[in-house]
Amino acid sequence: MKFLPQLFAHNREWAAQQKKSDPQFFERLCAIQRPEYLWIGCADSRVPANTIVGLAPGEVFVHRNVANIVRPDDPNCLSVLQYAVDVLGISHVIVCGHYGCGGVQNALGPAAQQPLEGWLTPLRSLSRMHALELAELSDDTDRWNRLCELNVIEQVRVLSGLPTVTDAWRRGQRLVIHGWVYALNDGLLHDLNVSRDGPE
Numbered sequence: 001m002k003f004l005p006q007l008f009a010h011n012r013e014w015a016a017q018q019k020k021s022d023p024q025f026f027e028r029l030c031a032i033q034r035p036e037y038l039w040i041g042c043a044d045s046r047v048p049a050n051t052i053v054g055l056a057p058g059e060v061f062v063h064r065n066v067a068n069i070v071r072p073d074d075p076n077c078l079s080v081l082q083y084a085v086d087v088l089g090i091s092h093v094i095v096c097g098h099y100g101c102g103g104v105q106n107a108l109g110p111a112a113q114q115p116l117e118g119w120l121t122p123l124r125s126l127s128r129m130h131a132l133e134l135a136e137l138s139d140d141t142d143r144w145n146r147l148c149e150l151n152v153i154e155q156v157r158v159l160s161g162l163p164t165v166t167d168a169w170r171r172g173q174r175l176v177i178h179g180w181v182y183a184l185n186d187g188l189l190h191d192l193n194v195s196r197d198g199p200e
């Protein structure tokens with residue numbers, strides 16, 4: 001093994017451990033994928049979906065990008081959503097942002113280089129839209145953290161209007177969209193209480 005042998009060593013160890021504690025583990029995973037949740041989170045290495053909600057492989061379908069943005073013009077995210085809802089029949093979509101998000105912070109400062117700046121355009125618009133509320137906060141960290149929350153709330157709103165979601169609701173499929181924020185400093189999740197289970 002020429003490159004990254006330590007990762008392959010960890011992998012062999014992990015696979016052996018899984019098999020030891022649950023001999024049918026991999027056979028079961030091969031046979032069926034039936035997760036209940038779609039997780040849309042930030043690519044940040046400190047916010048690993050499965051780990052922070054204690055879910056095993058097979059239990060959560062995951063899409064991550066910089067700053068957990070759902071854009072109606074992003075075929076990647078839309079395809080993940082479509083597959084999760086229409087094929088896997090998941091019943092919960094969780095948009096999970098995190099305090100201290102570098103992507104969100106970018107929207108409060110000077111422009112980044114492309115293509116990152118273009119990707120983060122919706123965040124700049126969002127920060128302009130909420131400029132009054134943000135200006136009332138006492139310091140930059142508060143503004144940054146509030147924008148992390150507003151971003152999640154906005155993505156829940158965007159999701160609620162996407163055809164995959166509205167079609168599912170129209171045919172009576174159970175589908176709840178949630179907005180959460182994760183705190184890096186204590187590892188705890190906060191529910192922003194913006195869950196939606198149907199059209200307004």
Ligand code: CO
Pocket residue numbers: 042043044066067068098100101102103104
């Ligand atoms: Co982030």
